[in-house]
Amino acid sequence: QQQVKQSPQSLIVQKGGISIINCAYENTAFDYFPWYQQFPGKGPALLIAIRPDVSEKKEGRFTISFNKSAKQFSLHIMDSQPGDSATYFCAASTVQAGTALIFGKGTTLSVSS
Amino acid sequence: DAGVTQSPTHLIKTRGQQVTLRCSPKSGHDTVSWYQQALGQGPQFIFQYYEEEERQRGNFPDRFSGHQFPNYSSELNVNALLLGDSALYLCASSLILAGAPSTDTQYFGPGTRLTVL
Numbered sequence: 644q645q646q647v648k649q650s651p652q653s654l655i656v657q658k659g660g661i662s663i664i665n666c667a668y669e670n671t672a673f674d675y676f677p678w679y680q681q682f683p684g685k686g687p688a689l690l691i692a693i694r695p696d697v698s699e700k701k702e703g704r705f706t707i708s709f710n711k712s713a714k715q716f717s718l719h720i721m722d723s724q725p726g727d728s729a730t731y732f733c734a735a736s737t738v739q740a741g742t743a744l745i746f747g748k749g750t751t752l753s754v755s756s
Numbered sequence: 757d758a759g760v761t762q763s764p765t766h767l768i769k770t771r772g773q774q775v776t777l778r779c780s781p782k783s784g785h786d787t788v789s790w791y792q793q794a795l796g797q798g799p800q801f802i803f804q805y806y807e808e809e810e811r812q813r814g815n816f817p818d819r820f821s822g823h824q825f826p827n828y829s830s831e832l833n834v835n836a837l838l839l840g841d842s843a844l845y846l847c848a849s850s851l852i853l854a855g856a857p858s859t860d861t862q863y864f865g866p867g868t869r870l871t872v873l
Contacts, residue, residue, distance in 0.1 A: 649798075677861075679864075684866075685866055685867075686760070686846050686848075686864035686865050686866045686867050687799065687846070687864045688864070689861060689862070689863070692861070732798050732799070734798075742804075742812065743789065743801035743804060743812050743814060744789075744791075744799070744801065744848075744862060745801070746798030746799050746800070747798055748797055748798050749796075749797070749798050
């Protein structure tokens, strides 16, 4: 049973455009939602994370929007750059430190110049 | 500040063999989690070690076992390898602070690419 559903599977965006990746979850016990970025041959790197007590969190060009009632959250990459081309994973876990992360299947982003 | 390190980088085994993968957590971290990432998929949680004990376990068979040492480093062992065990094995470290605000931030290593022939 997949607990975190991610879409789209792949995304092509022009340089300077906005990239949007969506995730939906089922388990209402989840209360920590990170996004990871992974380049080929590398491990995932934490990009930004949010807890459900806020509806939006922004760090530089990256923004998470969170809709608790819809059980959905999304990543927005503003002014997308070719260097942002990577695979992005949403994940979810409970608040207790170190609890297992449940990952989505990933979105491959290509930013064309 | 040393990040999460894993060894070896790549490994090729044949069906039925056994393999041991190693992980050193980020400096100051005390918890190690292992994940399996099949090609084109998101990482899947195998298990987590804290205070040298398995604290949580995902939906993986008993062929997958682990160990954590007093210095917080960890090993993942897989017995009776199957073709389907071919994947990138990721180690992630984090910190559990008793009686203090916790963080769920997990830092991943570069992974070990296991190929089973």
